[in-house]
Amino acid sequence: MTIKTRITDLLGVQYPIVQAPMGWIARSALASAVSNAGGLGIIETSSGELDAVREEIRKMRELTDKPFGVNIAQAYVRDGDIVSFVADQGVKFVTTSAGDPNRYCSQLKEAGLTVFHVVPSLSAAIKAIEAGVDGLVVEGAEGGGFKNARDVNTMVLLPLVCSKVNVPVIAAGGMVDGRSMAAAFALGAEGIQMGTRMVSAAESPVHQNWKDAIVAAKETDTVFLNRFGPGPACRALRTEKTTRLEKDPGENGVSPEFRNAMALYFGGDMEASIALSGQVAGRIESVKPVSQIISEVVAEFDEVMAQMSAKYARV
Template identity: 75%
Template sequence: MKPIKNRITELLGVEYPIIQAPMGWIARAQLASAVSNAGGLGIIETSSGQLEEVRAEIIKMRELTDKPFGVNIAQAFVRDPGIVDFVVDQGVKFVTTSAGDPNKYCGPLKAAGLTVFHVVPTLAGALKAIEAGVDGLVVEGGEGGGFKNPKDVALMVLLPLIRSKVDVPIVAAGGMVCGRTMAAAFALGAEAVQMGTRMVSAAESPVHQNWKDAIINAKETDTLFLNRHGPGPALRALRTDRTEKLDVTPSENIMGEMRGVLDLYFGGDMEAAIALSGQVAGRIDTVKPAKQIIDEVMEEFHDVMNNMRNDYL
Protein backbone atom coordinates (compact mmCIF):
# COMPACT_ATOMS: atom_id res chain seq x y z
CA MET A 1 0.00 0.00 0.00
CA LYS A 2 1.38 3.40 -0.96
CA PRO A 3 2.34 5.49 2.09
CA ILE A 4 0.71 8.89 2.52
CA LYS A 5 2.87 11.96 2.84
CA ASN A 6 1.38 14.92 4.67
CA ARG A 7 2.19 17.07 7.67
CA ILE A 8 1.09 14.48 10.20
CA THR A 9 2.87 11.46 8.73
CA GLU A 10 6.02 13.56 8.47
CA LEU A 11 5.72 14.82 12.05
CA LEU A 12 5.13 11.33 13.40
CA GLY A 13 7.38 9.37 11.04
CA VAL A 14 4.63 6.89 10.08
CA GLU A 15 3.48 5.44 6.79
CA TYR A 16 -0.24 5.90 7.29
CA PRO A 17 -2.11 8.69 9.10
CA ILE A 18 -4.03 6.31 11.36
CA ILE A 19 -3.69 6.69 15.12
CA GLN A 20 -4.97 4.29 17.76
CA ALA A 21 -6.90 6.01 20.53
CA PRO A 22 -5.42 5.96 24.06
CA MET A 23 -8.06 3.90 25.87
CA GLY A 24 -7.37 3.34 29.56
CA TRP A 25 -5.91 -0.12 30.38
CA ILE A 26 -6.44 -1.14 26.72
CA ALA A 27 -3.93 1.03 24.88
CA ARG A 28 -0.87 -0.83 25.99
CA ALA A 29 2.00 -2.57 24.27
CA GLN A 30 0.12 -5.56 22.85
CA LEU A 31 -2.28 -3.39 20.86
CA ALA A 32 -0.15 -0.29 20.32
CA SER A 33 2.80 -2.22 18.91
CA ALA A 34 0.52 -4.01 16.44
CA VAL A 35 -0.78 -0.66 15.19
CA SER A 36 2.72 0.82 14.89
CA ASN A 37 4.06 -2.28 13.14
CA ALA A 38 1.19 -2.00 10.65
CA GLY A 39 2.28 1.50 9.66
CA GLY A 40 0.00 3.54 11.92
CA LEU A 41 0.77 5.08 15.27
CA GLY A 42 0.16 3.19 18.49
CA ILE A 43 -0.49 5.23 21.62
CA ILE A 44 0.16 4.17 25.21
CA GLU A 45 -2.41 5.37 27.75
CA THR A 46 -1.94 7.00 31.15
CA SER A 47 -5.63 7.42 32.05
CA SER A 48 -5.49 4.26 34.15
CA GLY A 49 -3.21 6.23 36.49
CA GLN A 50 -0.96 3.18 36.85
CA LEU A 51 2.29 4.84 35.86
CA GLU A 52 4.57 2.01 36.95
CA GLU A 53 2.62 -0.35 34.72
CA VAL A 54 2.66 2.23 31.94
CA ARG A 55 6.45 2.51 32.25
CA ALA A 56 6.72 -1.26 31.86
CA GLU A 57 4.44 -1.12 28.82
CA ILE A 58 6.65 1.50 27.17
CA ILE A 59 9.69 -0.69 27.77
CA LYS A 60 7.76 -3.59 26.26
CA MET A 61 6.87 -1.43 23.24
CA ARG A 62 10.53 -1.06 22.40
CA GLU A 63 10.86 -4.85 22.45
CA LEU A 64 7.84 -5.33 20.17
CA THR A 65 8.40 -2.58 17.60
CA ASP A 66 11.07 -0.30 16.23
CA LYS A 67 8.41 1.97 14.76
CA PRO A 68 7.25 5.32 16.22
CA PHE A 69 4.64 5.42 18.96
CA GLY A 70 3.22 8.01 21.31
CA VAL A 71 1.86 8.53 24.81
CA ASN A 72 -1.32 10.26 25.93
CA ILE A 73 -1.48 12.40 29.07
CA ALA A 74 -5.08 12.34 30.27
CA GLN A 75 -4.93 15.31 32.61
CA ALA A 76 -8.16 14.62 34.49
CA PHE A 77 -6.92 11.18 35.51
CA VAL A 78 -3.17 11.71 35.97
CA ARG A 79 -2.40 13.59 39.18
CA ASP A 80 1.34 12.93 39.26
CA PRO A 81 3.10 16.33 39.07
CA GLY A 82 6.09 14.61 37.50
CA ILE A 83 4.19 13.30 34.47
CA VAL A 84 6.13 15.49 32.03
CA ASP A 85 9.47 14.20 33.32
CA PHE A 86 8.04 10.70 33.24
CA VAL A 87 7.13 10.97 29.56
CA VAL A 88 10.37 12.70 28.59
CA ASP A 89 12.43 10.11 30.45
CA GLN A 90 10.81 7.35 28.36
CA GLY A 91 12.26 8.88 25.20
CA VAL A 92 8.82 9.37 23.66
CA LYS A 93 8.68 11.96 20.86
CA PHE A 94 4.91 12.39 20.40
CA VAL A 95 2.32 13.18 23.06
CA THR A 96 -1.38 13.86 22.99
CA THR A 97 -2.81 15.76 25.94
CA SER A 98 -6.48 15.60 26.82
CA ALA A 99 -9.15 16.24 29.44
CA GLY A 100 -7.67 19.46 30.74
CA ASP A 101 -6.05 22.83 30.10
CA PRO A 102 -3.58 22.65 27.17
CA ASN A 103 -1.42 25.27 28.88
CA LYS A 104 -0.57 22.91 31.72
CA TYR A 105 1.86 20.64 29.88
CA CYS A 106 2.34 21.98 26.36
CA GLY A 107 5.21 24.35 27.18
CA PRO A 108 7.34 21.90 29.16
CA LEU A 109 6.75 19.09 26.67
CA LYS A 110 7.68 21.23 23.69
CA ALA A 111 10.72 22.61 25.55
CA ALA A 112 11.87 19.00 25.88
CA GLY A 113 11.59 18.57 22.10
CA LEU A 114 8.33 16.62 21.92
CA THR A 115 5.54 17.07 19.38
CA VAL A 116 2.27 17.86 21.17
CA PHE A 117 -1.32 17.50 19.95
CA HIS A 118 -4.24 18.42 22.22
CA VAL A 119 -7.68 16.78 22.11
CA VAL A 120 -10.51 19.30 21.67
CA PRO A 121 -14.32 18.94 21.57
CA THR A 122 -15.15 22.56 20.69
CA LEU A 123 -13.91 25.50 18.66
CA ALA A 124 -13.15 27.44 21.85
CA GLY A 125 -11.01 24.55 23.06
CA ALA A 126 -9.18 24.45 19.74
CA LEU A 127 -8.36 28.15 19.84
CA LYS A 128 -7.14 27.86 23.42
CA ALA A 129 -4.87 24.97 22.43
CA ILE A 130 -3.46 26.98 19.52
CA GLU A 131 -2.68 29.84 21.89
CA ALA A 132 -0.90 27.35 24.16
CA GLY A 133 1.41 26.47 21.26
CA VAL A 134 0.37 22.95 20.34
CA ASP A 135 1.68 21.41 17.12
CA GLY A 136 -1.70 20.00 16.16
CA LEU A 137 -5.17 19.04 17.32
CA VAL A 138 -7.20 15.88 17.80
CA VAL A 139 -10.72 17.08 17.01
CA GLU A 140 -13.15 14.75 18.74
CA GLY A 141 -16.82 14.50 17.83
CA GLY A 142 -19.52 13.50 20.27
CA GLU A 143 -20.25 10.28 18.39
CA GLY A 144 -16.98 8.82 19.67
CA GLY A 145 -16.76 6.57 22.71
CA GLY A 146 -15.45 7.43 26.14
CA PHE A 147 -15.44 10.59 28.20
CA LYS A 148 -16.92 13.57 26.42
CA ASN A 149 -17.80 17.24 26.63
CA PRO A 150 -21.43 17.29 27.87
CA LYS A 151 -22.28 19.71 25.05
CA ASP A 152 -21.49 17.21 22.33
CA VAL A 153 -21.05 18.23 18.70
CA ALA A 154 -20.93 15.78 15.78
CA LEU A 155 -17.62 15.59 13.92
CA MET A 156 -19.35 16.52 10.65
CA VAL A 157 -20.03 19.95 12.16
CA LEU A 158 -17.03 20.36 14.44
CA LEU A 159 -14.20 19.38 12.11
CA PRO A 160 -14.83 21.81 9.22
CA LEU A 161 -15.64 24.57 11.73
CA ILE A 162 -12.28 24.21 13.46
CA ARG A 163 -10.46 23.76 10.14
CA SER A 164 -11.89 27.07 8.95
CA LYS A 165 -10.30 28.83 11.92
CA VAL A 166 -6.89 27.16 12.35
CA ASP A 167 -3.99 26.07 10.16
CA VAL A 168 -2.37 23.35 12.28
CA PRO A 169 -2.63 19.64 11.39
CA ILE A 170 -5.83 17.97 12.59
CA VAL A 171 -6.55 14.37 13.56
CA ALA A 172 -10.23 13.47 13.24
CA ALA A 173 -11.71 11.36 16.06
CA GLY A 174 -15.24 10.05 16.44
CA GLY A 175 -16.92 7.79 13.89
CA MET A 176 -13.65 6.76 12.24
CA VAL A 177 -13.79 3.10 11.28
CA CYS A 178 -13.04 2.59 7.56
CA GLY A 179 -11.52 4.11 4.45
CA ARG A 180 -14.75 5.86 3.56
CA THR A 181 -14.94 7.67 6.90
CA MET A 182 -11.26 8.51 6.59
CA ALA A 183 -11.83 10.03 3.15
CA ALA A 184 -14.76 12.05 4.52
CA ALA A 185 -12.59 13.33 7.36
CA PHE A 186 -9.89 14.39 4.91
CA ALA A 187 -12.48 16.20 2.82
CA LEU A 188 -13.53 18.09 5.96
CA GLY A 189 -9.99 19.17 6.75
CA ALA A 190 -8.25 16.39 8.66
CA GLU A 191 -4.84 14.94 7.84
CA ALA A 192 -5.17 11.82 10.00
CA VAL A 193 -7.79 9.80 11.83
CA GLN A 194 -7.92 8.30 15.30
CA MET A 195 -9.71 5.01 15.88
CA GLY A 196 -10.91 3.85 19.28
CA THR A 197 -13.84 1.43 19.14
CA ARG A 198 -12.46 -0.23 16.00
CA MET A 199 -9.23 -0.93 17.89
CA VAL A 200 -11.00 -2.11 21.05
CA SER A 201 -12.44 -4.87 18.86
CA ALA A 202 -9.12 -5.68 17.16
CA ALA A 203 -7.61 -9.13 17.58
CA GLU A 204 -4.69 -7.70 19.58
CA SER A 205 -6.93 -5.74 21.92
CA PRO A 206 -6.53 -7.24 25.42
CA VAL A 207 -10.22 -6.89 26.40
CA HIS A 208 -12.42 -9.90 27.05
CA GLN A 209 -14.16 -11.50 24.09
CA ASN A 210 -17.53 -10.62 25.65
CA TRP A 211 -16.82 -6.94 25.05
CA LYS A 212 -15.69 -7.57 21.50
CA ASP A 213 -18.82 -9.62 20.89
CA ALA A 214 -20.96 -6.80 22.31
CA ILE A 215 -19.41 -4.40 19.80
CA ILE A 216 -19.86 -6.84 16.93
CA ASN A 217 -23.51 -7.40 17.82
CA ALA A 218 -24.33 -3.75 18.47
CA LYS A 219 -26.70 -1.78 16.26
CA GLU A 220 -25.97 1.82 15.33
CA THR A 221 -28.45 2.86 18.04
CA ASP A 222 -26.79 0.77 20.77
CA THR A 223 -24.77 3.49 22.49
CA LEU A 224 -25.99 5.95 25.10
CA PHE A 225 -24.72 9.42 25.98
CA LEU A 226 -24.64 9.42 29.78
CA ASN A 227 -24.25 12.03 32.53
CA ARG A 228 -24.84 15.02 30.29
CA HIS A 229 -25.77 17.13 33.32
CA GLY A 230 -23.03 15.92 35.67
CA PRO A 231 -21.52 15.94 38.16
CA GLY A 232 -18.37 14.61 36.55
CA PRO A 233 -17.72 13.93 32.88
CA ALA A 234 -20.27 12.90 30.28
CA LEU A 235 -19.52 9.72 28.39
CA ARG A 236 -20.67 7.55 25.51
CA ALA A 237 -21.07 3.86 26.22
CA LEU A 238 -22.59 0.64 24.93
CA ARG A 239 -26.22 -0.04 25.75
CA THR A 240 -26.41 -2.58 28.59
CA ASP A 241 -28.85 -3.12 31.44
CA ARG A 242 -26.60 -0.98 33.64
CA THR A 243 -26.24 1.91 31.21
CA GLU A 244 -29.95 1.90 30.33
CA LYS A 245 -30.72 2.39 34.03
CA LEU A 246 -28.14 5.19 34.23
CA ASP A 247 -29.70 6.81 31.20
CA VAL A 248 -33.06 7.01 33.00
CA THR A 249 -31.71 7.66 36.51
CA PRO A 250 -28.28 9.36 36.33
CA SER A 251 -25.68 8.39 38.88
CA GLU A 252 -24.64 10.86 41.57
CA ASN A 253 -21.07 9.66 40.99
CA ILE A 254 -20.48 8.52 37.42
CA MET A 255 -16.84 7.64 38.12
CA GLY A 256 -18.03 5.37 40.90
CA GLU A 257 -19.82 3.36 38.23
CA MET A 258 -16.39 2.51 36.82
CA ARG A 259 -15.11 0.75 39.95
CA GLY A 260 -15.60 -2.67 38.40
CA VAL A 261 -13.87 -1.67 35.18
CA LEU A 262 -11.27 -4.46 35.28
CA ASP A 263 -13.98 -7.07 35.79
CA LEU A 264 -15.67 -5.73 32.65
CA TYR A 265 -12.57 -5.16 30.54
CA PHE A 266 -10.77 -8.39 31.33
CA GLY A 267 -13.28 -10.55 33.20
CA GLY A 268 -16.06 -10.17 30.65
CA ASP A 269 -18.77 -9.05 33.08
CA MET A 270 -20.56 -6.49 30.91
CA GLU A 271 -22.62 -5.22 33.85
CA ALA A 272 -19.66 -4.69 36.22
CA ALA A 273 -18.98 -1.18 34.94
CA ILE A 274 -19.61 1.02 31.90
CA ALA A 275 -18.38 -0.28 28.54
CA LEU A 276 -17.23 2.85 26.74
CA SER A 277 -17.92 2.75 23.01
CA GLY A 278 -18.56 4.97 20.01
CA GLN A 279 -21.50 4.84 17.66
CA VAL A 280 -19.35 3.04 15.08
CA ALA A 281 -19.90 -0.12 17.10
CA GLY A 282 -22.93 -0.42 14.84
CA ARG A 283 -20.65 -0.74 11.81
CA ILE A 284 -18.22 -3.31 13.18
CA ASP A 285 -19.12 -6.94 12.55
CA THR A 286 -15.85 -8.87 12.83
CA VAL A 287 -12.70 -9.07 14.91
CA LYS A 288 -9.65 -8.46 12.75
CA PRO A 289 -5.91 -8.04 13.35
CA ALA A 290 -4.73 -4.44 13.51
CA LYS A 291 -2.71 -4.86 10.32
CA GLN A 292 -5.74 -6.10 8.41
CA ILE A 293 -7.81 -3.20 9.73
CA ILE A 294 -5.22 -0.64 8.66
CA ASP A 295 -4.57 -2.29 5.28
CA GLU A 296 -8.29 -2.40 4.50
CA VAL A 297 -8.81 1.19 5.62
CA MET A 298 -6.01 2.41 3.40
CA GLU A 299 -7.16 0.37 0.40
CA GLU A 300 -10.70 1.68 0.70
CA PHE A 301 -9.45 5.23 1.30
CA HIS A 302 -7.50 5.18 -1.96
CA ASP A 303 -10.41 3.60 -3.85
CA VAL A 304 -12.86 6.21 -2.57
CA MET A 305 -10.54 9.11 -3.39
CA ASN A 306 -9.84 7.77 -6.88
CA ASN A 307 -13.51 7.08 -7.58
CA MET A 308 -14.53 10.54 -6.40
CA ARG A 309 -11.93 12.10 -8.66
CA ASN A 310 -12.99 10.00 -11.65
CA ASP A 311 -16.69 10.55 -11.07
CA TYR A 312 -16.70 14.26 -10.28
CA LEU A 313 -13.53 15.89 -11.58
Protein backbone atom coordinates in the same frame (compact mmCIF):
# COMPACT_ATOMS: atom_id res chain seq x y z
CA MET B 1 1.30 2.74 -0.64
CA THR B 2 2.17 5.68 1.58
CA ILE B 3 -0.23 8.50 2.42
CA LYS B 4 1.77 11.71 2.88
CA THR B 5 0.36 14.52 5.01
CA ARG B 6 1.71 16.87 7.65
CA ILE B 7 0.65 14.22 10.18
CA THR B 8 2.85 11.53 8.64
CA ASP B 9 5.73 14.01 8.41
CA LEU B 10 5.41 14.97 12.08
CA LEU B 11 4.92 11.45 13.38
CA GLY B 12 7.26 9.63 11.03
CA VAL B 13 4.65 7.02 10.11
CA GLN B 14 3.55 5.45 6.85
CA TYR B 15 -0.15 6.12 7.33
CA PRO B 16 -1.86 8.98 9.23
CA ILE B 17 -3.83 6.53 11.37
CA VAL B 18 -3.59 6.85 15.15
CA GLN B 19 -4.90 4.47 17.80
CA ALA B 20 -6.89 6.10 20.58
CA PRO B 21 -5.36 6.08 24.09
CA MET B 22 -7.94 4.02 26.00
CA GLY B 23 -7.20 3.41 29.68
CA TRP B 24 -5.81 -0.07 30.41
CA ILE B 25 -6.40 -1.02 26.74
CA ALA B 26 -3.84 1.14 24.94
CA ARG B 27 -0.83 -0.85 26.00
CA SER B 28 1.99 -2.62 24.22
CA ALA B 29 0.13 -5.54 22.61
CA LEU B 30 -2.32 -3.27 20.81
CA ALA B 31 -0.10 -0.21 20.31
CA SER B 32 2.81 -2.17 18.84
CA ALA B 33 0.47 -3.87 16.37
CA VAL B 34 -0.73 -0.45 15.19
CA SER B 35 2.80 0.92 14.83
CA ASN B 36 4.01 -2.21 13.05
CA ALA B 37 1.11 -1.90 10.59
CA GLY B 38 2.21 1.61 9.60
CA GLY B 39 0.05 3.68 11.94
CA LEU B 40 0.86 5.22 15.31
CA GLY B 41 0.26 3.26 18.49
CA ILE B 42 -0.37 5.22 21.67
CA ILE B 43 0.34 4.13 25.25
CA GLU B 44 -2.14 5.41 27.83
CA THR B 45 -1.43 6.96 31.23
CA SER B 46 -5.06 7.53 32.27
CA SER B 47 -5.02 4.34 34.35
CA GLY B 48 -2.60 6.11 36.68
CA GLU B 49 -0.50 2.94 36.84
CA LEU B 50 2.77 4.58 35.85
CA ASP B 51 4.98 1.67 36.86
CA ALA B 52 2.91 -0.54 34.55
CA VAL B 53 3.03 2.14 31.84
CA ARG B 54 6.82 2.29 32.11
CA GLU B 55 6.94 -1.48 31.62
CA GLU B 56 4.57 -1.26 28.64
CA ILE B 57 6.83 1.31 26.99
CA ARG B 58 9.80 -1.01 27.58
CA LYS B 59 7.83 -3.81 25.90
CA MET B 60 7.01 -1.51 23.00
CA ARG B 61 10.70 -1.17 22.23
CA GLU B 62 10.95 -4.95 22.06
CA LEU B 63 7.83 -5.34 19.92
CA THR B 64 8.38 -2.56 17.38
CA ASP B 65 11.08 -0.33 15.99
CA LYS B 66 8.44 2.05 14.61
CA PRO B 67 7.33 5.36 16.14
CA PHE B 68 4.75 5.42 18.92
CA GLY B 69 3.37 8.00 21.33
CA VAL B 70 2.01 8.51 24.83
CA ASN B 71 -1.18 10.21 26.00
CA ILE B 72 -1.46 12.39 29.09
CA ALA B 73 -5.10 12.46 30.20
CA GLN B 74 -4.79 15.45 32.51
CA ALA B 75 -7.87 14.83 34.64
CA TYR B 76 -6.46 11.47 35.69
CA VAL B 77 -2.83 12.44 36.29
CA ARG B 78 -1.65 11.30 39.72
CA ASP B 79 2.01 12.23 39.28
CA GLY B 80 2.92 15.92 39.51
CA ASP B 81 6.05 15.17 37.48
CA ILE B 82 4.24 13.48 34.60
CA VAL B 83 6.10 15.54 31.98
CA SER B 84 9.47 14.29 33.17
CA PHE B 85 8.10 10.78 33.36
CA VAL B 86 6.98 10.88 29.71
CA ALA B 87 10.12 12.65 28.47
CA ASP B 88 12.33 10.13 30.26
CA GLN B 89 10.71 7.31 28.29
CA GLY B 90 12.29 8.64 25.09
CA VAL B 91 9.04 9.10 23.15
CA LYS B 92 8.74 12.06 20.79
CA PHE B 93 4.96 12.42 20.39
CA VAL B 94 2.38 13.17 23.07
CA THR B 95 -1.34 13.80 22.98
CA THR B 96 -2.83 15.69 25.90
CA SER B 97 -6.51 15.53 26.76
CA ALA B 98 -9.14 16.04 29.46
CA GLY B 99 -7.89 19.39 30.66
CA ASP B 100 -6.32 22.78 29.99
CA PRO B 101 -3.71 22.62 27.19
CA ASN B 102 -1.68 25.28 28.99
CA ARG B 103 -1.01 22.90 31.87
CA TYR B 104 1.75 20.88 30.20
CA CYS B 105 2.24 22.15 26.67
CA SER B 106 5.20 24.46 27.23
CA GLN B 107 7.00 21.90 29.42
CA LEU B 108 6.48 19.14 26.86
CA LYS B 109 7.68 21.37 24.04
CA GLU B 110 10.75 22.38 26.05
CA ALA B 111 11.48 18.67 26.46
CA GLY B 112 11.50 18.34 22.68
CA LEU B 113 8.18 16.55 22.22
CA THR B 114 5.57 17.08 19.52
CA VAL B 115 2.26 17.88 21.24
CA PHE B 116 -1.30 17.44 19.97
CA HIS B 117 -4.26 18.35 22.20
CA VAL B 118 -7.68 16.68 22.03
CA VAL B 119 -10.52 19.19 21.60
CA PRO B 120 -14.34 18.91 21.55
CA SER B 121 -15.17 22.46 20.44
CA LEU B 122 -13.87 25.42 18.47
CA SER B 123 -13.14 27.44 21.60
CA ALA B 124 -11.07 24.57 22.98
CA ALA B 125 -9.20 24.36 19.67
CA ILE B 126 -8.35 28.08 19.73
CA LYS B 127 -7.19 27.80 23.33
CA ALA B 128 -4.91 24.88 22.42
CA ILE B 129 -3.44 26.81 19.48
CA GLU B 130 -2.73 29.75 21.77
CA ALA B 131 -1.03 27.36 24.20
CA GLY B 132 1.40 26.42 21.43
CA VAL B 133 0.41 22.89 20.44
CA ASP B 134 1.73 21.42 17.19
CA GLY B 135 -1.64 20.00 16.16
CA LEU B 136 -5.10 18.95 17.26
CA VAL B 137 -7.16 15.82 17.68
CA VAL B 138 -10.69 17.04 16.92
CA GLU B 139 -13.10 14.64 18.59
CA GLY B 140 -16.77 14.47 17.67
CA ALA B 141 -19.40 13.39 20.16
CA GLU B 142 -20.25 10.16 18.34
CA GLY B 143 -16.93 8.79 19.53
CA GLY B 144 -16.68 6.56 22.58
CA GLY B 145 -15.26 7.46 25.96
CA PHE B 146 -15.39 10.64 28.00
CA LYS B 147 -17.00 13.59 26.28
CA ASN B 148 -17.90 17.24 26.53
CA ALA B 149 -21.48 17.36 27.82
CA ARG B 150 -22.22 20.01 25.15
CA ASP B 151 -21.78 17.50 22.37
CA VAL B 152 -21.01 18.35 18.74
CA ASN B 153 -20.69 15.66 16.10
CA THR B 154 -17.72 15.31 13.75
CA MET B 155 -19.60 16.40 10.64
CA VAL B 156 -20.09 19.84 12.20
CA LEU B 157 -17.08 20.17 14.47
CA LEU B 158 -14.30 19.01 12.15
CA PRO B 159 -14.85 21.41 9.22
CA LEU B 160 -15.54 24.25 11.66
CA VAL B 161 -12.23 23.80 13.44
CA CYS B 162 -10.30 23.15 10.22
CA SER B 163 -11.63 26.38 8.75
CA LYS B 164 -10.24 28.39 11.66
CA VAL B 165 -6.81 26.87 12.34
CA ASN B 166 -3.66 26.20 10.33
CA VAL B 167 -2.17 23.33 12.34
CA PRO B 168 -2.59 19.70 11.21
CA VAL B 169 -5.72 17.99 12.49
CA ILE B 170 -6.46 14.37 13.35
CA ALA B 171 -10.17 13.51 13.19
CA ALA B 172 -11.68 11.35 15.93
CA GLY B 173 -15.24 10.16 16.44
CA GLY B 174 -16.90 8.11 13.71
CA MET B 175 -13.61 6.92 12.21
CA VAL B 176 -13.73 3.23 11.37
CA ASP B 177 -12.79 2.59 7.72
CA GLY B 178 -11.42 4.09 4.52
CA ARG B 179 -14.70 5.74 3.64
CA SER B 180 -14.91 7.61 6.94
CA MET B 181 -11.23 8.52 6.57
CA ALA B 182 -11.90 9.97 3.11
CA ALA B 183 -14.81 11.95 4.56
CA ALA B 184 -12.57 13.30 7.31
CA PHE B 185 -9.99 14.41 4.73
CA ALA B 186 -12.73 16.11 2.72
CA LEU B 187 -13.65 18.02 5.87
CA GLY B 188 -10.09 19.22 6.42
CA ALA B 189 -8.33 16.55 8.49
CA GLU B 190 -4.95 15.09 7.61
CA GLY B 191 -5.22 11.99 9.77
CA ILE B 192 -7.69 9.93 11.76
CA GLN B 193 -7.85 8.35 15.20
CA MET B 194 -9.70 5.08 15.80
CA GLY B 195 -10.84 3.89 19.22
CA THR B 196 -13.76 1.47 19.11
CA ARG B 197 -12.40 -0.23 15.98
CA MET B 198 -9.19 -0.90 17.93
CA VAL B 199 -11.00 -2.07 21.07
CA SER B 200 -12.55 -4.78 18.91
CA ALA B 201 -9.24 -5.77 17.25
CA ALA B 202 -7.75 -9.21 17.75
CA GLU B 203 -4.76 -7.73 19.63
CA SER B 204 -6.94 -5.69 21.98
CA PRO B 205 -6.52 -7.02 25.56
CA VAL B 206 -10.19 -6.69 26.51
CA HIS B 207 -12.37 -9.73 27.12
CA GLN B 208 -13.97 -11.39 24.11
CA ASN B 209 -17.42 -10.55 25.50
CA TRP B 210 -16.74 -6.86 24.96
CA LYS B 211 -15.52 -7.47 21.43
CA ASP B 212 -18.58 -9.61 20.70
CA ALA B 213 -20.86 -6.88 22.08
CA ILE B 214 -19.29 -4.35 19.69
CA VAL B 215 -19.76 -6.69 16.73
CA ALA B 216 -23.39 -7.36 17.74
CA ALA B 217 -24.24 -3.69 18.31
CA LYS B 218 -26.55 -1.72 16.05
CA GLU B 219 -25.86 1.91 15.23
CA THR B 220 -28.37 2.88 17.94
CA ASP B 221 -26.76 0.73 20.65
CA THR B 222 -24.73 3.38 22.44
CA VAL B 223 -25.86 5.76 25.18
CA PHE B 224 -24.66 9.24 26.10
CA LEU B 225 -24.33 9.23 29.89
CA ASN B 226 -24.04 11.89 32.57
CA ARG B 227 -24.92 14.83 30.36
CA PHE B 228 -25.81 16.92 33.40
CA GLY B 229 -23.11 15.61 35.73
CA PRO B 230 -21.69 15.42 38.22
CA GLY B 231 -18.43 14.38 36.62
CA PRO B 232 -17.68 13.91 32.93
CA ALA B 233 -20.15 12.77 30.31
CA CYS B 234 -19.34 9.67 28.30
CA ARG B 235 -20.56 7.45 25.46
CA ALA B 236 -20.85 3.72 26.07
CA LEU B 237 -22.43 0.54 24.78
CA ARG B 238 -26.07 0.04 25.71
CA THR B 239 -26.49 -2.59 28.42
CA GLU B 240 -29.07 -3.03 31.17
CA LYS B 241 -26.83 -1.00 33.47
CA THR B 242 -26.16 1.86 31.06
CA THR B 243 -29.82 2.02 30.04
CA ARG B 244 -30.68 2.62 33.71
CA LEU B 245 -27.88 5.15 34.09
CA GLU B 246 -28.99 6.97 30.95
CA LYS B 247 -32.23 7.86 32.72
CA ASP B 248 -30.84 8.26 36.22
CA PRO B 249 -27.07 8.58 36.73
CA GLY B 250 -27.59 9.08 40.46
CA GLU B 251 -26.38 11.87 42.70
CA ASN B 252 -22.72 10.90 42.20
CA GLY B 253 -22.93 10.47 38.42
CA VAL B 254 -21.54 7.45 36.61
CA SER B 255 -17.90 7.72 37.71
CA PRO B 256 -18.32 5.29 40.66
CA GLU B 257 -19.29 2.58 38.17
CA PHE B 258 -15.69 2.44 36.94
CA ARG B 259 -14.54 1.02 40.27
CA ASN B 260 -15.47 -2.38 38.84
CA ALA B 261 -13.96 -1.72 35.41
CA MET B 262 -11.56 -4.67 35.55
CA ALA B 263 -14.45 -7.10 35.94
CA LEU B 264 -15.81 -5.87 32.62
CA TYR B 265 -12.61 -5.07 30.75
CA PHE B 266 -10.85 -8.34 31.48
CA GLY B 267 -13.44 -10.48 33.27
CA GLY B 268 -16.13 -10.13 30.63
CA ASP B 269 -19.02 -9.16 32.93
CA MET B 270 -20.74 -6.60 30.73
CA GLU B 271 -22.97 -5.42 33.59
CA ALA B 272 -20.14 -4.92 36.09
CA SER B 273 -19.14 -1.50 34.78
CA ILE B 274 -19.41 0.70 31.68
CA ALA B 275 -18.09 -0.38 28.27
CA LEU B 276 -17.06 2.85 26.59
CA SER B 277 -17.82 2.76 22.87
CA GLY B 278 -18.54 4.99 19.90
CA GLN B 279 -21.48 4.81 17.54
CA VAL B 280 -19.23 3.13 14.94
CA ALA B 281 -19.83 -0.08 16.88
CA GLY B 282 -22.87 -0.33 14.61
CA ARG B 283 -20.55 -0.56 11.59
CA ILE B 284 -18.10 -3.14 12.92
CA GLU B 285 -19.02 -6.61 11.71
CA SER B 286 -16.12 -8.78 12.88
CA VAL B 287 -12.99 -8.99 14.99
CA LYS B 288 -9.89 -8.56 12.81
CA PRO B 289 -6.14 -8.28 13.36
CA VAL B 290 -4.83 -4.72 13.47
CA SER B 291 -2.74 -5.26 10.34
CA GLN B 292 -5.86 -6.23 8.39
CA ILE B 293 -7.86 -3.31 9.77
CA ILE B 294 -5.23 -0.77 8.74
CA SER B 295 -4.54 -2.32 5.34
CA GLU B 296 -8.27 -2.36 4.56
CA VAL B 297 -8.70 1.24 5.73
CA VAL B 298 -5.84 2.40 3.50
CA ALA B 299 -7.02 0.40 0.48
CA GLU B 300 -10.60 1.65 0.80
CA PHE B 301 -9.42 5.22 1.35
CA ASP B 302 -7.41 5.05 -1.87
CA GLU B 303 -10.32 3.48 -3.73
CA VAL B 304 -12.87 6.01 -2.50
CA MET B 305 -10.65 8.97 -3.32
CA ALA B 306 -10.06 7.63 -6.85
CA GLN B 307 -13.76 6.92 -7.38
CA MET B 308 -14.74 10.39 -6.20
CA SER B 309 -12.24 11.98 -8.51
CA ALA B 310 -13.34 9.90 -11.49
CA LYS B 311 -17.02 10.40 -10.80
CA TYR B 312 -17.11 14.12 -10.05
CA ALA B 313 -13.99 15.70 -11.53
CA ARG B 314 -14.72 18.05 -14.42
CA VAL B 315 -12.55 18.29 -17.49
